Amino acid sequence: MKALLYRLDVKGSPYLYIVPFFLLFAAFGIFPLAYTAWVSLHEWSLLSETHTFLGLQNYRELFADEYFWNALRNTAQIWVLSTVPQLLMALVLAHVLNQRLRAPTFWRMTAVLPNITSVAAVAIIFGQIFGKDYGLVNWLLETLGLGRIDWQAGTASSQIAISVMILWRWTGYNALIYLAAMQAVNKDLYDAASLDGASSFQQLTRITVPAIRPTIIFTVIVSTIGGMQVLAEPLLFGGGSMTGGSDRQFQTLSLYLYEVAFSRFDFGYASTAAWAMFGIIVIVAAINYFLTSRLRRSS
Amino acid sequence: MADRRPGKLAYFALAALALFSGFPLYWSLVVASHDNGILGQVPPPFGLGPNLFANLERAFGTVDFAKALTNSFIVSISITISVVLFSTLAGFSFAKLTFKGRNAMLVMVIATMMVPTQLGIIPLYLLMAKIEWTGTMYAVVAPGLVTAFGVFFMTQFLREAVPSELIEAARVDGCHTFRIFWHVVLPASKPAAAVLGMLTFMSAWNDFFWPLVVLTPEDPTVQTALSTLASGYIQDYSLSLTGTAIATVPLLVVFALLGKYIIGGIMQGAVKS
Numbered sequence: 253m254k255a256l257l258y259r260l261d262v263k264g265s266p267y268l269y270i271v272p273f274f275l276l277f278a279a280f281g282i283f284p285l286a287y288t289a290w291v292s293l294h295e296w297s298l299l300s301e302t303h304t305f306l307g308l309q310n311y312r313e314l315f316a317d318e319y320f321w322n323a324l325r326n327t328a329q330i331w332v333l334s335t336v337p338q339l340l341m342a343l344v345l346a347h348v349l350n351q352r353l354r355a356p357t358f359w360r361m362t363a364v365l366p367n368i369t370s371v372a373a374v375a376i377i378f379g380q381i382f383g384k385d386y387g388l389v390n391w392l393l394e395t396l397g398l399g400r401i402d403w404q405a406g407t408a409s410s411q412i413a414i415s416v417m418i419l420w421r422w423t424g425y426n427a428l429i430y431l432a433a434m435q436a437v438n439k440d441l442y443d444a445a446s447l448d449g450a451s452s453f454q455q456l457t458r459i460t461v462p463a464i465r466p467t468i469i470f471t472v473i474v475s476t477i478g479g480m481q482v483l484a485e486p487l488l489f490g491g492g493s494m495t496g497g498s499d500r501q502f503q504t505l506s507l508y509l510y511e512v513a514f515s516r517f518d519f520g521y522a523s524t525a526a527w528a529m530f531g532i533i534v535i536v537a538a539i540n541y542f543l544t545s546r547l548r549r550s551s
Numbered sequence: 552m553a554d555r556r557p558g559k560l561a562y563f564a565l566a567a568l569a570l571f572s573g574f575p576l577y578w579s580l581v582v583a584s585h586d587n588g589i590l591g592q593v594p595p596p597f598g599l600g601p602n603l604f605a606n607l608e609r610a611f612g613t614v615d616f617a618k619a620l621t622n623s624f625i626v627s628i629s630i631t632i633s634v635v636l637f638s639t640l641a642g643f644s645f646a647k648l649t650f651k652g653r654n655a656m657l658v659m660v661i662a663t664m665m666v667p668t669q670l671g672i673i674p675l676y677l678l679m680a681k682i683e684w685t686g687t688m689y690a691v692v693a694p695g696l697v698t699a700f701g702v703f704f705m706t707q708f709l710r711e712a713v714p715s716e717l718i719e720a721a722r723v724d725g726c727h728t729f730r731i732f733w734h735v736v737l738p739a740s741k742p743a744a745a746v747l748g749m750l751t752f753m754s755a756w757n758d759f760f761w762p763l764v765v766l767t768p769e770d771p772t773v774q775t776a777l778s779t780l781a782s783g784y785i786q787d788y789s790l791s792l793t794g795t796a797i798a799t800v801p802l803l804v805v806f807a808l809l810g811k812y813i814i815g816g817i818m819q820g821a822v823k824s
Contacts, residue, residue: 258727262648265728269644270656272637273697280694281663284671284678291673348564351557361810362569368802369576370757372777373795377575379781380582380788388578391595424572428814481669484759492782506669506760514764519673526670 288523296520303520310524320525322500323508324532326411330504331479333415334422339471341423346430347456360431363424374417375488382413382489404489407501414502417485422478426471433467434460469544473537480533481506505529576799583793606793610780613790615769616797619776626688626762626772627755630695634751635744637697642705643736647718648728657706663699672764679765690765691772695755701747708743709736742812749805749813756802773798 292311295304314320345363353359366374381388382403390400403409441459450458461468483506486496494511496503503511509529513522585600610616644650645657675694676685684690713736721731762772768779780787780794806813 261727263650266644266648266650266653269640269648269732273641273660273702274656276637276697277663277699280675280696281666281671281699284674285666287674287677288670291677345564345568348557348561351561353557353561353565357811357814359565359569360814361806362565362572364810364814365572365576365806368753368757368806369799370774370777370795370802371759372757372774372781373579373799374575376777376781376791376795377579379786380792381575381578383786383788386595386788388595420571420575424568483669488778488781491786492778509669509672510760510764513673513676519677523673526673530666530670 288526291520292523292527294520296518296523298517298519306520310521311528313521314524314528319500319503319508320505320528323496323503323505326496326500326502327480327482327504327506330411330415330418330482330502331476333411334418335472335475335479338419338423339426339468339475341419342426342430342471343456343461343468345423345427346434347452347460349427349431350434350460360428363427365424366421367425369421371421371484372488374421375485378413378417378420378485379489379491382416404497405501407499410489410497410502414482414485414489417489418479418482422475426475429471430464430467433464437463465544469541472540472544476536476540477533480529480536483507483510505532579792579795582788583796585789587787587789602789603793606789607797610790610793610797614771614776614779614794616773616776616794619771619773620797620801622688622691622771623756623773626691626695627752629692630755631748631752633696634698634701635748638701638705638747639709639737639740639744640732641702642709642740643732645702645706646709647713647715647736660699660702664703669760672761675761676764685765686767686770691758691762694761695758698751701751704747705740705743709740712739712743742815745809745812746815749809752805753802 293305293307294310295306349356349359349363369377380386382390384390384400384402384404387403389403394400401409403413437460441463442455445455445459482504486502486504486507487494487510489502490497494503494507494515496507505525506529509522509525512518512525580603581597581599583606584603585596586602586606645653645660671694679685679690679693684693717735718731721735726734757774758772759774759778762775763778766772766775768775771779777791777794777798781791
């Protein structure tokens with residue numbers, strides 16, 4: 253009897269501990285995911301009880317939808333504008349933080365400070381800083397004699413403003429992740445390089461970057477996923493409007509999805525956009541992965 | 552170079568960064584402590600003004616911030632407790648126990664970390680409408696109760712933090728698995744649990760999209776209350792930035808108290824992954 257109980261405990265209890273996670277995850281994580289696919293095959297409005305099966309018609313419509321492509325283009329542009337400088341800056345910052353500094357915890361904490369500020373707060377603060385009439389940036393530009401810019405009105409200017417918000421919020425966070433990886437790099441390599449007269453920048457590009465490549469791939473993929481989902485910044489930058497500016501000049505994919513679902517109440521079509529988004533993320537993540545692992549082999 | 556003392560340039564760069572990091576927060580406090588009239592001033596004021604308390608009063612009068620703060624605390628604390636507890640349990644199982652299908656299930660957990668949250672928003676909303684939870688805090692809390700990241704993080708940590716020999720020894724002494732969890736694993740998981748708890752609390756506190764979808768403006772969290780403040784026809788900057796200060800201060804306090812553990816913990820977790 254005791255032996256049986258023991259065996260039951262050893263074999264059975266591991267499942268017991270993961271069951272709460274999987275149950276909750278199935279209900280609020282997996283089920284919605286699968287159900288989105290089902291909804292996307294229907295004409296499914298919040299305002300009507302009947303759901304007509306459409307097959308792939310929503311998808312065909314989506315591929316011909318000018319607003320969808322516009323949102324995708326905006327999302328991609330904002331992603332490039334924010335992620336590339338963000339990760340480069342994070343790398344340099346981590347390199348600096350990796351030296352033997354005085355008060356290291358203080359510097360690390362200032363780096364991650366923007367990350368604890370909520371997206372809503374960030375968007376409001378930067379919305380003010382990039383304001384047309386009373387904004388700080390325009391005040392600075394005018395003082396320098398460069399004239400003011402209506403940041404919200406233009407495509408490039410509004411996307412730059414949004415990218416700066418993202419950049420501000422995530423650079424320090426990524427720097428800390430890089431820093432963590434850098435601390436595992438063998439210190440002897442740097443000493444040897446120093447003796448050979450390598451500059452700090454050469455050490456960064458020749459030793460550090462190759463050594464932490466997996467972490468770099470990780471951050472690229474994570475910021476791709478994040479970049480595809482940008483919502484609060486453009487939403488609040490536009491004063492709560494779902495269209496992302498008068499010409500949809502800064503409407504992102506998420507914002508478009510939000511507009512279709514909760515302004516037009518067209519849940520079927522919004523679900524289609526959601527799955528398209530997921531497909532794009534998987535493709536971009538895969539491309540990232542192959543590109544970076546090719547770079548690795550060639551170097 | 553890792554062993555070389557950095558020069559002045561490094562400190563200069565770091566100070567510039569600290570300014571870059573801190574300035575927007577400071578600027579929001581500046582605007583929040585003036586009235587809107589000063590925004591047209593040339594040059595703009597860079598010091599604090601006298602109106603912070605008047606603006607606070609106005610903010611609390613425009614939106615029900617007392618309710619929003621209470622809601623945000625309830626949501627964030629319930630999510631944090633649940634995520635830490637269930638992640639530690641599952642992490643213990645994945646890291647230290649053997650069972651059929653373990654690796655496959657762990658891979659599944661990690662893979663789901665890549666799925667964007669927006670993807671499930673619509674059916675989640677339909678589900679919440681069906682069980683009549685829309686507009687309530689249940690709807691905000693439920694989807695946050697577990698995270699794949701939490702399980703992954705705890706698994707990584709417990710793999711290193713609890714020696715397998717210790718578990719074997721406890722078994723030989725006749726401990727059943729749950730007692731091992733209670734007396735060996737739980738105490739050992741404290742540092743990681745603190746980090747996970749903080750990260751979870753912050754992201755629950757800062758969550759924007761889902762509460763915006765599922766709640767009404769009358770019963771908001773702090774973040775959705777902010778969006779109400781910010782989306783008026785005439786932008787009342789002093790008012791919105793007072794709101795952001797209200798939303799950020801609790802996190803700043805928590806971060807000031809616990810920040811160094813978080814940073815230590817992030818570093819630890821990332822090194823091992």
